[in-house]
Amino acid sequence: MWRYALRRIAFLPVIIFVVSVITFVLLRVLPDQDPAVLMAGQNATPQQVQAIHELLGLDKPIVVQYIDWMSDVWRGDLGETYFGRRDIGAEVLRRFPASAELVLLSLIVSVIVGVSFGVLSAVMRNSSLDYIVRLSAVFGQSIPDFFLLILLIIIPSIIWNYAAPIGGYVAPWDDPLRNIRIYVPPSLILGIGGAAGIMRLQRTTMLEVLGSDYVRTARAKGLGAWNVIIGHAMRNTLAPLVTVIGTSFTVIFAGSVIAERVMSIDGLGVFFLDSAIQRDFPVVQFLVLYTATVVIVVNLIVDLSYAIIDPRVKYR
Amino acid sequence: MANEAQAIAGAVPAGDGWAMPPETPRRVALARLARRNPVGVIALLFVVAFCALGLAQVVSQDIFGTVLAPYDPRDIQAQDQFQGPSWEHPFGTNQRGNDMFSRVLAGARISFLIGLMGVTIGFIPGALLGIASGYYQRWLDYVIQRSAEAWSAFPLIFLYLALITAFGRGLQTIAIVIIISSVFGGSRVLRAAALVMKQNDFVEASRAVGASEVRILFHHIVPNVMPIIIVGASSVFAISVLTESALSFLGIGVDPGTPSWGIDLFEGLNNARFFPYLVIFPGIAISLVVLGFNMLGDTLRDVLDPRLRGQLG
Numbered sequence: 298m299w300r301y302a303l304r305r306i307a308f309l310p311v312i313i314f315v316v317s318v319i320t321f322v323l324l325r326v327l328p329d330q331d332p333a334v335l336m337a338g339q340n341a342t343p344q345q346v347q348a349i350h351e352l353l354g355l356d357k358p359i360v361v362q363y364i365d366w367m368s369d370v371w372r373g374d375l376g377e378t379y380f381g382r383r384d385i386g387a388e389v390l391r392r393f394p395a396s397a398e399l400v401l402l403s404l405i406v407s408v409i410v411g412v413s414f415g416v417l418s419a420v421m422r423n424s425s426l427d428y429i430v431r432l433s434a435v436f437g438q439s440i441p442d443f444f445l446l447i448l449l450i451i452i453p454s455i456i457w458n459y460a461a462p463i464g465g466y467v468a469p470w471d472d473p474l475r476n477i478r479i480y481v482p483p484s485l486i487l488g489i490g491g492a493a494g495i496m497r498l499q500r501t502t503m504l505e506v507l508g509s510d511y512v513r514t515a516r517a518k519g520l521g522a523w524n525v526i527i528g529h530a531m532r533n534t535l536a537p538l539v540t541v542i543g544t545s546f547t548v549i550f551a552g553s554v555i556a557e558r559v560m561s562i563d564g565l566g567v568f569f570l571d572s573a574i575q576r577d578f579p580v581v582q583f584l585v586l587y588t589a590t591v592v593i594v595v596n597l598i599v600d601l602s603y604a605i606i607d608p609r610v611k612y613r
Numbered sequence: 614m615a616n617e618a619q620a621i622a623g624a625v626p627a628g629d630g631w632a633m634p635p636e637t638p639r640r641v642a643l644a645r646l647a648r649r650n651p652v653g654v655i656a657l658l659f660v661v662a663f664c665a666l667g668l669a670q671v672v673s674q675d676i677f678g679t680v681l682a683p684y685d686p687r688d689i690q691a692q693d694q695f696q697g698p699s700w701e702h703p704f705g706t707n708q709r710g711n712d713m714f715s716r717v718l719a720g721a722r723i724s725f726l727i728g729l730m731g732v733t734i735g736f737i738p739g740a741l742l743g744i745a746s747g748y749y750q751r752w753l754d755y756v757i758q759r760s761a762e763a764w765s766a767f768p769l770i771f772l773y774l775a776l777i778t779a780f781g782r783g784l785q786t787i788a789i790v791i792i793i794s795s796v797f798g799g800s801r802v803l804r805a806a807a808l809v810m811k812q813n814d815f816v817e818a819s820r821a822v823g824a825s826e827v828r829i830l831f832h833h834i835v836p837n838v839m840p841i842i843i844v845g846a847s848s849v850f851a852i853s854v855l856t857e858s859a860l861s862f863l864g865i866g867v868d869p870g871t872p873s874w875g876i877d878l879f880e881g882l883n884n885a886r887f888f889p890y891l892v893i894f895p896g897i898a899i900s901l902v903v904l905g906f907n908m909l910g911d912t913l914r915d916v917l918d919p920r921l922r923g924q925l926g
Contacts, residue, residue, distance in 0.1 A: 324779055435911065439904035441855055443862050444896035447878065451885045451892070551768035558863060559882070570863060573774040574782075581778040588771045596766055 302601055309593065316589040321363050324578050336379055353379075366582070376579045378572070385580055388568065389587075395466040396553060396564035398480050399487070403549045403556075406488025407495060408542060414492070415499025419507060420526060430496065437493040442552050445486045446559040463561045483556040490552060491545035498541045502534040509533075535606045543599035547592060646916060653912025659905035666718065667725020674722055682715035686872045695888050704894040707877075708884060713891065717898050719872035724854045724902060727791055731853030732846045734788075735795025740842050741835075743800030747807030748830055758804065761797040769794050773860065782865050790860075791853050798852070799845035806838045840917030847910035851903045858899045874899045 333349040334341065350356045354365060369376060375385035418430040453459040461478050469476040506512060507530055515525045554566035565584065572580035647654045673681040680686055689709045696706045704713035746757040773790045780786050810816070811834065819829055835842075860866035861875025869876060874895040881891030 320775060323775060435907055436904065439851070439907050440900040441859060441862075441896070441903070443859060444878065444892075444900060447882060447885060447892050447896065451889050454886050455889065547766065547768050551770045554770055555859060555863065569771070569774055570865070573777040574865060576778050576781070578778060581775055585771060585775050589767065592767055 301604075305597055305600070309597070312593055313586070313590055317367065317586050318363070320582055320585045321366065322359070324582055325359055325362070366579075370583065370586075375583050378580055379577045380575050385583060388580075389565065389583070391466075392563060392565045392568055394468065395480075395562050396557065396566060398466075398469075398476075399484060399556060399562060399564065400546075400549055400553050402480055402484035403487035403491060403553070404542075404546055406484055407491035407545050407549065410489055411492035411495025411545070412499055412538065415496040416503055416526065416531070418496070418500045419503035420522075422504065431500075434493040434496050437490055442486055442490045443555045443559060445490075446483060446556060449482055449486055450559065461560065466563070479560070479562065483560045483562070487549050487552045487556050491549045494548070495538070495541050495545055498537055499534060502537050503530060506530045506533045536603055539599055539602050539606065543595060546595050550588070550591070650912050650916065652908055653916070656905045656908035656912060659901065660909050663721065663902050663905065664725065666721045667728075670719060670722035671726060674719070680715065680719045680872070682712070682718040684712035684715040686711050686716040686719040687870065695884070697888070698890055705888065705890045707880065707891055713877070713894055716872050716877055717874065717894055720874045720877065720895065720898065723867055723871055723873045724857060724899075727787070727857040728850040728853045728906075730788060731791045731795040731849050735792040735853075736798050736846055736849040737842075739796035740799050740803050740845060742796070743803035744807040744830070744834060744838060746800065747804035748811055748834060750808075754804070757800060761800045764793065764797050769856075770859075773865070777865050782868070784867060787857060787860060787866060791856060794856065795849045795853060798849045799841065802845065803838060803841055806841050807834055810834050810837050840913070843917065844910045844914045847906050847913065851906035851910070854899065854906070855903050 333346045333353065333355060336349055347356075354362060357365070366376075373386060375389065377383060378385055378388070414430045418427045421427050450461075461482065462475055463479075467475050467479075507526075512525060512530055515529045516522075520528075553564070554570055556562070557564040557566040558570060565587075568580065569584045569588075571577075572584070669681050673679055688711065690706070690711070691709070693702075693706050694708055696702055698705045702712050702714060704717060706712055707716070742757050743761075746754045769790060772793075773786070776786050776789060816829055816833055819833060824832070857866060858873070858875035858878070861873045862879045864879055866875055867873050877895035878892050878899075881888070881895070885892045
């Protein structure tokens with residue numbers, strides 16, 4: 298197990314290196330437009346464009362550019378945005394807490410809602426609750442989260458004339474109420490969207506486990522229904538559950554871009570979005586690297602957690 | 614096919630002992646199915662209606678150059694802006710005085726095209742890859758399944774944002790992303806199905822009478838996994854529609870001039886507080902189309918292949 302974990306962790310930099318090379322090449326070779334021309338404007342003279350090239354180091358060979366960029370990133374210098382010349386590192390640090398809180402809260406909501414309703418739905422199979430839960434899962438997967446988020450803004454504003462506060466990030470320990478007002482409503486929407494998958498899988502695996510012999514034995518020896526469900530059945534649904542939580546994380550992580558835009562949260566998702574629209578290459582370059590790293594690390598954690606959940610899993 | 618049929622027919626003694634039980638007439642069987650799945654019937658009607666509307670809009674907008682709607686969805690009528698729903702404008706008018714009902718009708722075009730594109734250019738070739746991967750196994754299986762895992766792990770929106778940076782926005786960029794996302798949509802499930810299917814005796818039998826591998830694949834494996842392909846196509850259509858509207862809503866989808874439900878939502882957002890109908894109707898349109906395809910897929914899965922019930926969630 299430890300050797301497997303170590304090997305997987307040692308392999309991380311290799312994957313990240315490959316991702317960074319692909320992104321770098323994609324953003325240098327494919328563009329139909331020279332970023333320097335975008336910056337200088339339509340009426341720029343070739344001399345002005347040339348000057349910008351030299352300033353940004355775009356006149357050097359691509360390998361040299363890559364090495365320069367990587368060594369800067371390694372030293373913690375992410376460079377400046379093309380538009381506005383802001384320090385990318387500072388911008389990322391300022392925006393990170395808001396995005397992280399949104400994603401984490403949503404993930405917590407999706408696990409709580411998904412697991413509890415999945416189990417209830419399996420235990421009370423074919424009841425009206427089961428039917429309602431399954432129907433809402435289909436609705437949850439069909440109604441776009443941006444539409445739900447828009448409704449979340451306009452309904453309270455029409456009925457109670459209420460608007461969530463906007464502005465910079467406030468940590469929950471500094472101003473809990475303000476923090477809750479900003480982050481809890483979008484987390485509920487994103488989380489419930491991510492819960493649909495968890496719920497469906499939890500219901501299926503739970504039904505399978507509930508039909509197994511050892512659950513019947515546990516019932517037969519006189520254990521209470523919930524004791525059997527929580528203590529015996531739940532444990533054996535954990536491995537597929539962890540996999541689907543990993544998938545839900547990806548869904549929520551992607552959805553956070555939309556949620557940040559609709560709820561005017563000044564996070565990394567909006568930064569990525571705006572930079573892509575402006576075609577701010579250095580920002581996009583770094584944020585692709587960042588998102589890829591997050592996704593890869595989460596998948597690694599999911600893979601490693603199988604061994605903790607189920608000791609029978611052997612890694613080689 | 615003829616050779617195999619003769620070979621098999623020759624081996625079976627023809628006679629009265631082999632009479633098949635009388636078949637239920639197709640009309641009766643269908644009526645029974647419909648009675649048992651009222652939700653599926655509604656979903657099917659809705660999907661058919663949407664496809665008809667989408668096709669009609671494609672024909673009228675791309676061939677005849679006019680929109681099939683009571684008003685021109687792009688015509689600026691400043692004096693008519695922000696009118697609430699009325700008999701004249703059932704869904705109201707927006708900030709440019711465009712009739713929202715006409716915009717919703719016109720927007721069916723891009724959703725239909727994108728859904729169709731996801732299914733035909735993305736999903737179907739991908740489905741064949743998945744089947745081939747399960748049938749041939751070996752290196753092909755390895756390459757296809759590892760690529761599928763890599764794509765499904767990485768959130769597509771971030772890849773798309775990188776592509777936007779490289780190419781700028783536009784229909785081609787969306788097409789690339791819709792196709793990439795649909796290619797691996799069914800490959801894992803179909804691979805598993807093909808793996809099971811190739812163990813069957815009839816595969817062995819047709820190989821024994823000299824059928825080529827390609828023939829076995831297209832005449833025996835593909836028809837047998839058809840239910841999974843149809844269900845997958847239904848959900849890929851839904852996902853493609855959802856993706857296009859989400860991207861257009863974020864302002865990185867189709868060109869702003871193209872009528873699209875996502876763009877309507879994006880434009881309505883600023884005035885939604887005072888004129889909620891601006892976002893309600895396009896939002897409902899997207900939700901209903903996606904819901905229709907998802908419900909249809911769920912029903913088809915239950916009807917076409919009872920073995921799959923519960924397996925896919």
